[in-house]
Ligand SMILES: Nc1ncnc2c1ncn2[C@@H]1O[C@H](COP(=O)(O)OP(=O)(O)OP(=O)(O)O)[C@@H](O)[C@H]1O
């Protein structure tokens with residue numbers, strides 16, 4: 405996919421929970437091979453916006469979504485909420501990494517091979533190869549290549565988060581959603597993930613929620629500020645490189 409193309413397009417997106425609307429008509433183009441970063445105060449709707457992209461809001465009773473969410477899958481555009489794409493397939497193509505690592509109480513390798521076998525139907529051998537490739541892509545291979553059979557929950561926080569990222573990457577997503585992926589990590593581990601994301605955005609469309617404005621500014625090709633369920637500012641790289649823009653944003657956000 406060329407960097408100038410979009411990976412997803414949202415038009416007039418509204419999400420309500422139990423009749424209370426929390427996203428009030430969001431229009432957003434998500435470019436391929438770039439990082440779109442969302443910032444905003446707590447409760448502004450960042451997680452809800454991410455979850456709208458892979459229909460996770462539907463897991464909550466009383467959630468209602470309207471407007472359009474279109475995702476580019478190869479050459480085709482599909483309506484994420486239409487009948488053309490089963491929701492399991494949508495969630496494979498639109499991978500998600502959460503704020504806290506959510507691994508299964510299985511070995512490092514099985515955390516990757518199990519979804520590969522179940523979701524992609526790979527054989528044991530194929531799944532192991534894909535798992536190892538994904539570990540390398542997530543910058544974890546050297547650290548875990550001799551620990552593939554240890555319980556994943558024995559890894560450090562930063563390693564667990566990269567394992568979650570490897571698991572999402574192994575399923576060959578078109579779009580990768582990350583909700584404050586460094587929030588539960590110490591400074592060094594957070595920096596490691598940040599550098600990894602900067603490398604991954606060369607090849608993937610990333611949508612990242614960040615609680616750190618400096619980190620957001622380092623990663624973002626586009627920075628969106630959400631305010632009470634609406635996009636209140638959109639900044640590109642040039643804006644982000646001007647110190648005063650960030651200082652102004654800092655004031656608005658914190
Ligand atoms: N499952 C849910 N049921 C009911 N209301 C919800 C649900 N999820 C989110 N909301 C409401 O939607 C609004 C936006 O929440 P959201 O989690 O998207 O905010 P956020 O920007 O991610 O905040 P934070 O920075 O604290 O993670 C809030 O008012 C929240 O209470």
Ligand SMILES: [Mg+2]
Pocket residue numbers: 450451452583
């Ligand atoms: Mg959130």
